[in-house]
Amino acid sequence: MTDGYNLSLVLILVIMALGGILYVYAIKVRRATSEVIEIFYQHNALRISDAKTLRELGLERPDFVQRMMRPRDYKQYALQMLIQKRYYLSD
Numbered sequence: 001m002t003d004g005y006n007l008s009l010v011l012i013l014v015i016m017a018l019g020g021i022l023y024v025y026a027i028k029v030r031r032a033t034s035e036v037i038e039i040f041y042q043h044n045a046l047r048i049s050d051a052k053t054l055r056e057l058g059l060e061r062p063d064f065v066q067r068m069m070r071p072r073d074y075k076q077y078a079l080q081m082l083i084q085k086r087y088y089l090s091d
Contacts, residue, residue, distance in 0.1 A: 029081065032074035036082065054079075 045052040054060045061076055
């Protein structure tokens with residue numbers, strides 16, 4: 001009886017931990033999405049004629065060493081999500 005109870009408890013804790021991780025990930029991506037949109041507004045990159053490169057926007061993917069030394073930056077994920085969903089900005 002206790003083995004089944006312990007297994008159920010561990011399973012519930014693992015599911016809750018995974019849910020918590022996904023929740024935190026979603027919050028960080030949502031925050032990064034707002035930051036990416038703000039960067040586009042700051043650089044006035046809202047039209048095709050005003051387009052900027054990722055380097056000009058400061059959204060260039062960091063190299064391996066930079067990724068190892070800094071905390072995870074979710075702006076790249078947010079930018080990819082915006083591109084895949086085909087969102088566009090309009091002033």
